[in-house]
Amino acid sequence: MGKYDIVIIGAGASGLLAALTLSKHGKKVLVLEKKSHVGGNCNSYMIDGFQVDTGPHAITHLAEGPLKILMENYFDYLPVFEDYGNYFARTEQHFVKVPSNLKEFAVFDPLPKKDRLLIAQALTKQLTLSTFGFDLTKQSVYDALPKNLSKDTYDFVDSISHFLSGKSMKETSVHRILTGSSFVRDRVTQEQFESIVGKHKKTPVESILRTIIPSEHHASLQDRIYSVSNQFSSLGRLATNKASNSQGYPRKGLKALLNAILFSLPKSVEIKTECEVRKIFVKDGKVTGVEADEIYTADVVIHTGFARDLPSMIEELPQAYIDELNGIVHSKSLTLWLGFDKILDEFNYIGSEIWYKENAYWAMPISNYDSSLAPSGKQLVGFAFAMDEGASQNTEIKKAYETVFTAVPNAEDHVEMQHEQVTIPEKASVTIDGNFAKIRTPVKNLYIAGTDTDSRSMGITRAAYSIIELLGILNEDSNLH
Numbered sequence: 001m002g003k004y005d006i007v008i009i010g011a012g013a014s015g016l017l018a019a020l021t022l023s024k025h026g027k028k029v030l031v032l033e034k035k036s037h038v039g040g041n042c043n044s045y046m047i048d049g050f051q052v053d054t055g056p057h058a059i060t061h062l063a064e065g066p067l068k069i070l071m072e073n074y075f076d077y078l079p080v081f082e083d084y085g086n087y088f089a090r091t092e093q094h095f096v097k098v099p100s101n102l103k104e105f106a107v108f109d110p111l112p113k114k115d116r117l118l119i120a121q122a123l124t125k126q127l128t129l130s131t132f133g134f135d136l137t138k139q140s141v142y143d144a145l146p147k148n149l150s151k152d153t154y155d156f157v158d159s160i161s162h163f164l165s166g167k168s169m170k171e172t173s174v175h176r177i178l179t180g181s182s183f184v185r186d187r188v189t190q191e192q193f194e195s196i197v198g199k200h201k202k203t204p205v206e207s208i209l210r211t212i213i214p215s216e217h218h219a220s221l222q223d224r225i226y227s228v229s230n231q232f233s234s235l236g237r238l239a240t241n242k243a244s245n246s247q248g249y250p251r252k253g254l255k256a257l258l259n260a261i262l263f264s265l266p267k268s269v270e271i272k273t274e275c276e277v278r279k280i281f282v283k284d285g286k287v288t289g290v291e292a293d294e295i296y297t298a299d300v301v302i303h304t305g306f307a308r309d310l311p312s313m314i315e316e317l318p319q320a321y322i323d324e325l326n327g328i329v330h331s332k333s334l335t336l337w338l339g340f341d342k343i344l345d346e347f348n349y350i351g352s353e354i355w356y357k358e359n360a361y362w363a364m365p366i367s368n369y370d371s372s373l374a375p376s377g378k379q380l381v382g383f384a385f386a387m388d389e390g391a392s393q394n395t396e397i398k399k400a401y402e403t404v405f406t407a408v409p410n411a412e413d414h415v416e417m418q419h420e421q422v423t424i425p426e427k428a429s430v431t432i433d434g435n436f437a438k439i440r441t442p443v444k445n446l447y448i449a450g451t452d453t454d455s456r457s458m459g460i461t462r463a464a465y466s467i468i469e470l471l472g473i474l475n476e477d478s479n480l481h
């Protein structure tokens with residue numbers, strides 16, 4: 001039986017970020033992971049000479065968001081991020097940049113001109129409401145749109161909604177579209193961070209703005225970062241926004257981000273894999289430890305798996321709280337990774353593309369960022385689809401391949417490797433009626449962290465937000481310092 005200050009359940013990005021930050025606040029931390037490897041959805045692995053990630057990833061808000069604050073305060077090693085590039089839309093006739101400002105809307109030919117104007121007006125109105133502080137988390141994207149648009153336009157907006165929330169435009173909130181498309185920026189300053197967490201001695205790494213993207217290698221991203229460091233209003237951004245501002249892809253693949261966290265962990269942090277936590281112990285309303293391969297006692301337990309799983313590990317939870325957790329919704333995604341025997345002209349760009357006709361996909365040719373992710377002269381592209389949960393997995397996979405080969409007919413003749421992943425991208429989709437878990441639970445010193453505790457931003461940026469909030473709450477509860 002081991003005794004720890006803090007036991008963390010789950011070694012995904014959230015669990016490991018929690019372990020890193022808390023150990024650097026002097027805590028003795030144990031991380032328990034049920035799988036044989038750490039990283040959760042933040043990972044990469046080899047398939048026939050190609051290095052695939054767990055789903056295509058764009059790491060967002062690197063210039064001033066919550067991940068940057070965690071990196072600058074706690075990491076000993078920083079990943080190098082490559083400039084994300086652009087988002088494109090592909091149709092049978094077009095391959096054009098997805099509009100992220102009014103000027104680009106004006107020339108976005110795949111949609112009828114009248115629709116472009118109407119969408120731009122709707123966007124301006126929603127951004128104005130957002131600027132004046134209106135809560136748009138319960139306003140659906142569909143309800144915010146004019147009702148006389150063409151089918152192509154609805155398909156386009158529906159696809160964007162699916163990629164940003166995993167759900168349709170009727171279920172996705174306007175808030176999600178505005179934050180996910182960078183019109184509303186995620187920003188945490190060092191002053192805000194210290195007001196939440198308390199005065200913190202930073203790890204002496206150089207500022208991520210100066211070192212992570214050396215300007216001689218990444219001039220364009222460096223320029224963008226400096227340009228966005230100036231505060232734009234959301235409405236100002238509507239005229240000038242670049243959606244890819246301050247987004248990056250980690251050189252050497254997604255696992256480079258995981259490795260940066262792992263290499264930064266102090267030696268005192270223990271991690272055990274193949275160690276599923278089945279029970280959380282509570283005495284007199286306060287957590288006392290967990291049961292996995294053995295019993296571990298701890299002053300604090302942090303669960304970073306699905307919040308909805310908590311009731312299966314603990315008996316003492318009130319029914320109203322269980323009902324709240326059951327109100328968290330999530331979606332499934334299917335990723336096809338295709339390794340091509342050559343670099344295809346169709347995927348010769350930096351960034352990602354969406355196909356928004358029948359069975360939409362979001363695709364990223366990740367070996368264009370780093371050619372070492374594919375064997376020499378070959379190419380690796382990931383195609384992500386939102387899954388229809390009513391349909392069988394095999395049907396969805398078959399349909400996905402058909403879609404890719406309809407969108408890019410030449411691709412089929414060059415497939416050398418194919419690999420499929422079915423995953424849950426985020427533990428809570430940001431829908432108009434979905435719940436989020438609170439970080440504090442009804443049990444004293446038992447906390448939840450991860451993507452189902454925060455509605456801000458997406459993916460790893462959202463996980464980073466949840467860790468900053470967690471640190472703040474531990475601080476308030478006198479469990480941090």
Ligand SMILES: Cc1cc2nc3c(=O)[nH]c(=O)nc-3n(C[C@H](O)[C@H](O)[C@H](O)COP(=O)(O)OP(=O)(O)OC[C@H]3O[C@@H](n4cnc5c(N)ncnc54)[C@H](O)[C@@H]3O)c2cc1C
Pocket residue numbers: 009010011012013014015032033034035038039040041042054055056057058059060275276277278304305306309333335384423424425426449450451458459460461463
């Ligand atoms: C297809 C796809 C595309 C994505 N695209 C992006 C993107 O573009 N940008 C972005 O930022 N993010 C993206 N993400 C999301 C991002 O990967 C995740 O949000 C992030 O990795 C989640 O980290 P997490 O630690 O909260 O959860 P997870 O990665 O789910 O980690 C939870 C861990 O807890 C473990 N666990 C659960 N229960 C127990 C238990 N009882 N005992 C022990 N261990 C347990 C699990 O095994 C898992 O390892 C994408 C994800 C996918 C799948």
